[in-house]
Amino acid sequence: MAPYTYDGNCHCGLFRFELRLHQPLETVYACQCDLCSKKGYLWLFPAEDEFEIRRGGGEVARYRAQASHEEHFFCPTCGTGIFVKGHKTPAGGIGMGVNARALLDTNPFEFKVESLGEASHASVTISEPTLEVGSEGWKVYTGGCHCGAVGVTVRTKPLPEIEVKEDNCSICQRNANVCIYPDRSQVTFQGEENLVEYQFGRKFTGHRSCGVCGVQVGMKLHGPPQSVVERLPAAKQEMIRQTLAITPLRVGILNGVEWSDLKIQRSDEGTKGYVVDKDR
Ligand SMILES: [Zn+2]
Ligand SMILES: [Zn+2]
Ligand SMILES: [Zn+2]
Incomplete structure:
Protein backbone atom coordinates (compact mmCIF):
# COMPACT_ATOMS: atom_id res chain seq x y z
CA MET A 1 0.00 0.00 0.00
CA ALA A 2 1.35 3.35 -1.04
CA PRO A 3 1.79 5.82 1.80
CA TYR A 4 -0.38 8.70 0.52
CA THR A 5 -4.02 7.65 0.47
CA TYR A 6 -6.96 9.93 -0.23
CA ASP A 7 -10.66 9.11 -0.37
CA GLY A 8 -12.86 11.05 -2.72
CA ASN A 9 -16.51 11.23 -3.70
CA CYS A 10 -19.13 13.29 -5.41
CA HIS A 11 -21.13 15.33 -2.91
CA CYS A 12 -24.06 12.91 -2.68
CA GLY A 13 -21.79 9.88 -2.36
CA LEU A 14 -23.06 8.00 -5.41
CA PHE A 15 -19.54 7.88 -6.82
CA ARG A 16 -16.54 7.08 -4.63
CA PHE A 17 -12.91 6.51 -5.34
CA GLU A 18 -9.56 6.10 -3.69
CA LEU A 19 -6.21 7.56 -4.61
CA ARG A 20 -3.01 5.88 -3.50
CA LEU A 21 -0.38 8.35 -4.56
CA HIS A 22 3.32 7.69 -4.71
CA GLN A 23 3.87 11.28 -3.56
CA PRO A 24 1.82 13.56 -1.32
CA LEU A 25 -0.64 15.77 -3.17
CA GLU A 26 0.59 19.34 -3.25
CA THR A 27 0.16 20.74 -6.74
CA VAL A 28 -3.08 20.73 -8.71
CA TYR A 29 -3.78 22.13 -12.16
CA ALA A 30 -6.40 24.64 -13.26
CA CYS A 31 -6.93 23.97 -16.96
CA GLN A 32 -7.74 27.10 -18.93
CA CYS A 33 -9.83 25.42 -21.62
CA ASP A 34 -13.49 26.49 -21.93
CA LEU A 35 -14.94 23.41 -20.32
CA CYS A 36 -12.48 22.99 -17.46
CA SER A 37 -12.61 26.67 -16.56
CA LYS A 38 -16.42 26.63 -16.52
CA LYS A 39 -16.30 23.61 -14.23
CA GLY A 40 -13.57 25.06 -12.05
CA TYR A 41 -11.81 21.71 -11.80
CA LEU A 42 -8.52 21.37 -9.96
CA TRP A 43 -6.88 18.45 -11.71
CA LEU A 44 -4.33 15.98 -10.54
CA PHE A 45 -3.06 13.35 -12.92
CA PRO A 46 -2.52 10.05 -11.11
CA ALA A 47 -0.84 7.03 -12.64
CA GLU A 48 -3.30 4.29 -13.58
CA ASP A 49 -2.46 2.18 -10.52
CA GLU A 50 -2.97 5.14 -8.18
CA PHE A 51 -6.70 5.57 -8.86
CA GLU A 52 -9.42 3.10 -7.96
CA ILE A 53 -13.19 3.45 -8.29
CA ARG A 54 -14.91 2.21 -5.14
CA ARG A 55 -18.51 2.54 -6.24
CA GLY A 56 -20.80 4.22 -8.74
CA GLY A 57 -18.57 3.64 -11.76
CA GLY A 58 -21.50 2.42 -13.84
CA GLU A 59 -23.80 5.26 -12.83
CA VAL A 60 -21.62 8.22 -13.56
CA ALA A 61 -22.66 10.57 -16.39
CA ARG A 62 -20.35 11.31 -19.31
CA TYR A 63 -19.95 14.42 -21.42
CA ARG A 64 -17.86 14.70 -24.52
CA ALA A 65 -17.56 18.14 -26.09
CA GLN A 66 -17.91 18.36 -29.85
CA ALA A 67 -14.60 18.00 -31.66
CA SER A 68 -12.91 16.88 -28.46
CA HIS A 69 -11.55 13.48 -27.49
CA GLU A 70 -11.90 14.25 -23.81
CA GLU A 71 -14.53 12.44 -21.83
CA HIS A 72 -15.69 14.22 -18.69
CA PHE A 73 -17.39 12.19 -15.98
CA PHE A 74 -19.72 13.70 -13.39
CA CYS A 75 -22.41 12.59 -10.96
CA PRO A 76 -25.88 12.72 -12.54
CA THR A 77 -27.45 13.41 -9.14
CA CYS A 78 -25.31 16.10 -7.52
CA GLY A 79 -23.31 17.18 -10.57
CA THR A 80 -19.86 16.93 -8.97
CA GLY A 81 -17.23 16.70 -11.71
CA ILE A 82 -15.04 13.74 -10.86
CA PHE A 83 -12.62 12.69 -13.56
CA VAL A 84 -11.64 13.12 -17.19
CA LYS A 85 -10.13 10.79 -19.75
CA GLY A 86 -8.01 11.95 -22.66
CA HIS A 87 -7.00 15.28 -21.15
CA LYS A 88 -3.64 16.87 -21.73
CA THR A 89 -1.26 16.50 -18.81
CA PRO A 90 1.35 18.88 -17.38
CA ALA A 91 4.05 16.54 -18.74
CA GLY A 92 2.74 17.14 -22.25
CA GLY A 93 1.01 13.80 -22.68
CA ILE A 94 -2.62 12.72 -22.70
CA GLY A 95 -4.04 11.06 -19.63
CA MET A 96 -6.66 10.74 -16.96
CA GLY A 97 -7.28 13.59 -14.55
CA VAL A 98 -9.06 13.45 -11.20
CA ASN A 99 -10.76 16.49 -9.69
CA ALA A 100 -8.97 17.27 -6.43
CA ARG A 101 -12.08 19.18 -5.35
CA ALA A 102 -13.79 15.83 -4.78
CA LEU A 103 -11.25 14.65 -2.20
CA LEU A 104 -12.19 14.30 1.45
CA ASP A 105 -10.14 15.92 4.19
CA THR A 106 -8.28 18.25 1.87
CA ASN A 107 -8.58 22.01 1.60
CA PRO A 108 -8.53 23.37 -1.95
CA PHE A 109 -7.42 26.75 -0.56
CA GLU A 110 -4.19 25.09 0.52
CA PHE A 111 -3.28 23.44 -2.78
CA LYS A 112 -0.57 24.94 -4.93
CA VAL A 113 -2.53 25.72 -8.11
CA GLU A 114 -0.75 25.84 -11.43
CA SER A 115 -2.28 26.94 -14.68
CA LEU A 116 -2.47 24.38 -17.48
CA GLY A 117 -2.82 25.06 -21.20
CA GLU A 118 -4.93 27.70 -22.90
CA ALA A 119 -8.49 28.09 -24.08
CA SER A 120 -8.74 25.19 -26.49
CA HIS A 121 -12.16 23.69 -27.08
CA ALA A 122 -13.92 25.60 -29.82
CA SER A 123 -17.29 26.36 -28.29
CA VAL A 124 -19.58 29.37 -28.33
CA THR A 125 -18.05 32.68 -29.30
CA ILE A 126 -17.09 34.60 -26.21
CA SER A 127 -19.15 37.76 -25.92
CA GLU A 128 -17.86 40.62 -23.81
CA PRO A 129 -20.22 42.18 -21.28
ZN1 LIG B 1 -23.27 12.68 -6.51
ZN1 LIG C 1 -9.28 21.19 -20.00
ZN1 LIG D 1 -24.65 22.04 -20.62
Whole structure:
Protein backbone atom coordinates (compact mmCIF):
# COMPACT_ATOMS: atom_id res chain seq x y z
CA MET A 1 0.00 0.00 0.00
CA ALA A 2 1.35 3.35 -1.04
CA PRO A 3 1.79 5.82 1.80
CA TYR A 4 -0.38 8.70 0.52
CA THR A 5 -4.02 7.65 0.47
CA TYR A 6 -6.96 9.93 -0.23
CA ASP A 7 -10.66 9.11 -0.37
CA GLY A 8 -12.86 11.05 -2.72
CA ASN A 9 -16.51 11.23 -3.70
CA CYS A 10 -19.13 13.29 -5.41
CA HIS A 11 -21.13 15.33 -2.91
CA CYS A 12 -24.06 12.91 -2.68
CA GLY A 13 -21.79 9.88 -2.36
CA LEU A 14 -23.06 8.00 -5.41
CA PHE A 15 -19.54 7.88 -6.82
CA ARG A 16 -16.54 7.08 -4.63
CA PHE A 17 -12.91 6.51 -5.34
CA GLU A 18 -9.56 6.10 -3.69
CA LEU A 19 -6.21 7.56 -4.61
CA ARG A 20 -3.01 5.88 -3.50
CA LEU A 21 -0.38 8.35 -4.56
CA HIS A 22 3.32 7.69 -4.71
CA GLN A 23 3.87 11.28 -3.56
CA PRO A 24 1.82 13.56 -1.32
CA LEU A 25 -0.64 15.77 -3.17
CA GLU A 26 0.59 19.34 -3.25
CA THR A 27 0.16 20.74 -6.74
CA VAL A 28 -3.08 20.73 -8.71
CA TYR A 29 -3.78 22.13 -12.16
CA ALA A 30 -6.40 24.64 -13.26
CA CYS A 31 -6.93 23.97 -16.96
CA GLN A 32 -7.74 27.10 -18.93
CA CYS A 33 -9.83 25.42 -21.62
CA ASP A 34 -13.49 26.49 -21.93
CA LEU A 35 -14.94 23.41 -20.32
CA CYS A 36 -12.48 22.99 -17.46
CA SER A 37 -12.61 26.67 -16.56
CA LYS A 38 -16.42 26.63 -16.52
CA LYS A 39 -16.30 23.61 -14.23
CA GLY A 40 -13.57 25.06 -12.05
CA TYR A 41 -11.81 21.71 -11.80
CA LEU A 42 -8.52 21.37 -9.96
CA TRP A 43 -6.88 18.45 -11.71
CA LEU A 44 -4.33 15.98 -10.54
CA PHE A 45 -3.06 13.35 -12.92
CA PRO A 46 -2.52 10.05 -11.11
CA ALA A 47 -0.84 7.03 -12.64
CA GLU A 48 -3.30 4.29 -13.58
CA ASP A 49 -2.46 2.18 -10.52
CA GLU A 50 -2.97 5.14 -8.18
CA PHE A 51 -6.70 5.57 -8.86
CA GLU A 52 -9.42 3.10 -7.96
CA ILE A 53 -13.19 3.45 -8.29
CA ARG A 54 -14.91 2.21 -5.14
CA ARG A 55 -18.51 2.54 -6.24
CA GLY A 56 -20.80 4.22 -8.74
CA GLY A 57 -18.57 3.64 -11.76
CA GLY A 58 -21.50 2.42 -13.84
CA GLU A 59 -23.80 5.26 -12.83
CA VAL A 60 -21.62 8.22 -13.56
CA ALA A 61 -22.66 10.57 -16.39
CA ARG A 62 -20.35 11.31 -19.31
CA TYR A 63 -19.95 14.42 -21.42
CA ARG A 64 -17.86 14.70 -24.52
CA ALA A 65 -17.56 18.14 -26.09
CA GLN A 66 -17.91 18.36 -29.85
CA ALA A 67 -14.60 18.00 -31.66
CA SER A 68 -12.91 16.88 -28.46
CA HIS A 69 -11.55 13.48 -27.49
CA GLU A 70 -11.90 14.25 -23.81
CA GLU A 71 -14.53 12.44 -21.83
CA HIS A 72 -15.69 14.22 -18.69
CA PHE A 73 -17.39 12.19 -15.98
CA PHE A 74 -19.72 13.70 -13.39
CA CYS A 75 -22.41 12.59 -10.96
CA PRO A 76 -25.88 12.72 -12.54
CA THR A 77 -27.45 13.41 -9.14
CA CYS A 78 -25.31 16.10 -7.52
CA GLY A 79 -23.31 17.18 -10.57
CA THR A 80 -19.86 16.93 -8.97
CA GLY A 81 -17.23 16.70 -11.71
CA ILE A 82 -15.04 13.74 -10.86
CA PHE A 83 -12.62 12.69 -13.56
CA VAL A 84 -11.64 13.12 -17.19
CA LYS A 85 -10.13 10.79 -19.75
CA GLY A 86 -8.01 11.95 -22.66
CA HIS A 87 -7.00 15.28 -21.15
CA LYS A 88 -3.64 16.87 -21.73
CA THR A 89 -1.26 16.50 -18.81
CA PRO A 90 1.35 18.88 -17.38
CA ALA A 91 4.05 16.54 -18.74
CA GLY A 92 2.74 17.14 -22.25
CA GLY A 93 1.01 13.80 -22.68
CA ILE A 94 -2.62 12.72 -22.70
CA GLY A 95 -4.04 11.06 -19.63
CA MET A 96 -6.66 10.74 -16.96
CA GLY A 97 -7.28 13.59 -14.55
CA VAL A 98 -9.06 13.45 -11.20
CA ASN A 99 -10.76 16.49 -9.69
CA ALA A 100 -8.97 17.27 -6.43
CA ARG A 101 -12.08 19.18 -5.35
CA ALA A 102 -13.79 15.83 -4.78
CA LEU A 103 -11.25 14.65 -2.20
CA LEU A 104 -12.19 14.30 1.45
CA ASP A 105 -10.14 15.92 4.19
CA THR A 106 -8.28 18.25 1.87
CA ASN A 107 -8.58 22.01 1.60
CA PRO A 108 -8.53 23.37 -1.95
CA PHE A 109 -7.42 26.75 -0.56
CA GLU A 110 -4.19 25.09 0.52
CA PHE A 111 -3.28 23.44 -2.78
CA LYS A 112 -0.57 24.94 -4.93
CA VAL A 113 -2.53 25.72 -8.11
CA GLU A 114 -0.75 25.84 -11.43
CA SER A 115 -2.28 26.94 -14.68
CA LEU A 116 -2.47 24.38 -17.48
CA GLY A 117 -2.82 25.06 -21.20
CA GLU A 118 -4.93 27.70 -22.90
CA ALA A 119 -8.49 28.09 -24.08
CA SER A 120 -8.74 25.19 -26.49
CA HIS A 121 -12.16 23.69 -27.08
CA ALA A 122 -13.92 25.60 -29.82
CA SER A 123 -17.29 26.36 -28.29
CA VAL A 124 -19.58 29.37 -28.33
CA THR A 125 -18.05 32.68 -29.30
CA ILE A 126 -17.09 34.60 -26.21
CA SER A 127 -19.15 37.76 -25.92
CA GLU A 128 -17.86 40.62 -23.81
CA PRO A 129 -20.22 42.18 -21.28
CA THR A 130 -22.03 45.18 -22.75
CA LEU A 131 -23.19 48.39 -21.13
CA GLU A 132 -26.88 48.28 -20.28
CA VAL A 133 -28.82 50.99 -22.07
CA GLY A 134 -30.37 53.59 -19.79
CA SER A 135 -28.75 52.29 -16.61
CA GLU A 136 -26.23 53.79 -14.21
CA GLY A 137 -23.26 51.97 -15.64
CA TRP A 138 -24.74 48.51 -15.22
CA LYS A 139 -23.55 45.78 -17.54
CA VAL A 140 -25.15 42.86 -19.25
CA TYR A 141 -23.17 39.64 -18.84
CA THR A 142 -24.04 36.55 -20.81
CA GLY A 143 -22.91 33.02 -20.20
CA GLY A 144 -24.06 29.50 -19.65
CA CYS A 145 -23.01 25.91 -19.41
CA HIS A 146 -20.58 24.37 -21.88
CA CYS A 147 -22.91 22.36 -24.13
CA GLY A 148 -25.29 25.25 -24.79
CA ALA A 149 -28.34 23.65 -23.15
CA VAL A 150 -28.42 26.35 -20.47
CA GLY A 151 -27.80 30.03 -21.04
CA VAL A 152 -27.90 32.93 -18.63
CA THR A 153 -28.05 36.71 -18.91
CA VAL A 154 -27.48 38.89 -15.86
CA ARG A 155 -27.82 42.66 -15.60
CA THR A 156 -25.65 43.97 -12.82
CA LYS A 157 -23.19 46.55 -11.68
CA PRO A 158 -19.80 45.61 -13.15
CA LEU A 159 -18.46 42.53 -11.35
CA PRO A 160 -15.37 44.33 -9.95
CA GLU A 161 -17.79 46.59 -8.02
CA ILE A 162 -19.98 43.94 -6.43
CA GLU A 163 -19.74 41.21 -3.83
CA VAL A 164 -18.04 38.03 -5.06
CA LYS A 165 -17.66 35.22 -2.55
CA GLU A 166 -15.96 31.87 -2.36
CA ASP A 167 -15.90 29.32 0.42
CA ASN A 168 -14.74 25.75 0.82
CA CYS A 169 -17.67 23.99 2.46
CA SER A 170 -18.30 20.47 1.16
CA ILE A 171 -20.56 21.55 -1.70
CA CYS A 172 -18.82 24.81 -2.66
CA GLN A 173 -15.39 23.21 -2.78
CA ARG A 174 -16.72 20.57 -5.19
CA ASN A 175 -18.73 22.97 -7.34
CA ALA A 176 -16.00 25.62 -7.47
CA ASN A 177 -18.53 28.13 -6.22
CA VAL A 178 -17.22 31.62 -6.69
CA CYS A 179 -20.54 33.44 -6.81
CA ILE A 180 -22.32 36.73 -7.31
CA TYR A 181 -25.70 37.39 -5.71
CA PRO A 182 -28.07 39.22 -8.06
CA ASP A 183 -31.78 39.56 -7.45
CA ARG A 184 -33.99 37.16 -9.40
CA SER A 185 -35.25 40.12 -11.47
CA GLN A 186 -31.72 40.70 -12.81
CA VAL A 187 -31.30 37.17 -14.12
CA THR A 188 -32.76 35.46 -17.19
CA PHE A 189 -32.19 31.80 -17.93
CA GLN A 190 -32.49 30.08 -21.26
CA GLY A 191 -33.07 26.33 -21.12
CA GLU A 192 -33.74 26.41 -17.40
CA GLU A 193 -35.58 23.10 -17.81
CA ASN A 194 -32.23 21.46 -18.57
CA LEU A 195 -30.94 22.19 -15.08
CA VAL A 196 -30.66 19.36 -12.58
CA GLU A 197 -31.21 20.45 -9.01
CA TYR A 198 -29.49 18.84 -6.04
CA GLN A 199 -30.50 19.42 -2.45
CA PHE A 200 -29.12 17.96 0.75
CA GLY A 201 -29.35 18.37 4.51
CA ARG A 202 -32.11 20.84 5.36
CA LYS A 203 -32.77 21.28 1.63
CA PHE A 204 -32.91 25.07 1.91
CA THR A 205 -30.74 25.41 -1.18
CA GLY A 206 -30.88 23.78 -4.59
CA HIS A 207 -27.55 23.47 -6.39
CA ARG A 208 -28.21 23.57 -10.10
CA SER A 209 -26.09 22.13 -12.88
CA CYS A 210 -26.64 21.36 -16.56
CA GLY A 211 -27.97 17.83 -16.94
CA VAL A 212 -26.09 17.40 -20.22
CA CYS A 213 -22.56 18.71 -19.57
CA GLY A 214 -22.62 18.89 -15.77
CA VAL A 215 -21.48 22.51 -15.51
CA GLN A 216 -22.62 23.98 -12.20
CA VAL A 217 -24.64 27.12 -12.87
CA GLY A 218 -25.66 28.42 -9.45
CA MET A 219 -28.20 28.03 -6.71
CA LYS A 220 -31.90 28.31 -6.18
CA LEU A 221 -32.79 29.30 -2.64
CA HIS A 222 -35.84 27.60 -1.15
CA GLY A 223 -35.47 28.45 2.52
CA PRO A 224 -37.46 26.80 5.29
CA PRO A 225 -40.79 25.08 4.49
CA GLN A 226 -43.78 27.42 4.07
CA SER A 227 -45.45 25.95 7.17
CA VAL A 228 -42.47 27.08 9.26
CA VAL A 229 -42.25 30.52 7.64
CA GLU A 230 -45.96 31.19 8.26
CA ARG A 231 -45.46 30.96 12.01
CA LEU A 232 -42.71 33.59 12.06
CA PRO A 233 -43.20 37.29 12.86
CA ALA A 234 -44.04 39.44 9.81
CA ALA A 235 -40.66 41.21 9.80
CA LYS A 236 -38.82 37.90 9.76
CA GLN A 237 -41.06 36.61 6.97
CA GLU A 238 -40.23 39.68 4.90
CA MET A 239 -36.52 39.14 5.51
CA ILE A 240 -36.79 35.57 4.29
CA ARG A 241 -38.79 36.68 1.25
CA GLN A 242 -36.04 39.12 0.29
CA THR A 243 -33.30 36.57 0.85
CA LEU A 244 -35.06 34.02 -1.34
CA ALA A 245 -35.16 36.53 -4.20
CA ILE A 246 -31.38 36.22 -4.46
CA THR A 247 -30.16 34.04 -7.31
CA PRO A 248 -26.54 33.06 -6.65
CA LEU A 249 -24.65 32.54 -9.90
CA ARG A 250 -21.20 31.10 -10.48
CA VAL A 251 -18.84 33.63 -12.02
CA GLY A 252 -17.21 30.76 -13.92
CA ILE A 253 -20.15 30.47 -16.33
CA LEU A 254 -20.07 34.14 -17.35
CA ASN A 255 -18.28 35.31 -20.48
CA GLY A 256 -15.61 37.98 -20.65
CA VAL A 257 -14.83 38.18 -16.93
CA GLU A 258 -11.46 39.60 -15.94
CA TRP A 259 -10.84 37.51 -12.84
CA SER A 260 -7.92 39.62 -11.69
CA ASP A 261 -10.28 42.62 -11.35
CA LEU A 262 -12.64 40.84 -8.96
CA LYS A 263 -12.55 41.35 -5.23
CA ILE A 264 -13.21 37.78 -4.14
CA GLN A 265 -13.98 37.37 -0.45
CA ARG A 266 -12.74 33.97 0.60
CA SER A 267 -14.14 32.27 3.65
CA ASP A 268 -12.09 29.32 4.87
CA GLU A 269 -14.95 27.55 6.62
CA GLY A 270 -13.97 24.02 5.64
CA THR A 271 -16.04 20.85 5.55
CA LYS A 272 -16.54 20.18 9.25
CA GLY A 273 -19.80 18.33 9.79
CA TYR A 274 -19.96 16.92 6.27
CA VAL A 275 -20.63 13.18 6.32
CA VAL A 276 -21.02 11.24 3.10
CA ASP A 277 -24.49 9.73 3.06
CA LYS A 278 -24.07 6.13 4.22
CA ASP A 279 -27.29 4.97 2.58
CA ARG A 280 -26.06 5.70 -0.91
ZN1 LIG B 1 -23.27 12.68 -6.51
ZN1 LIG C 1 -9.28 21.19 -20.00
ZN1 LIG D 1 -24.65 22.04 -20.62
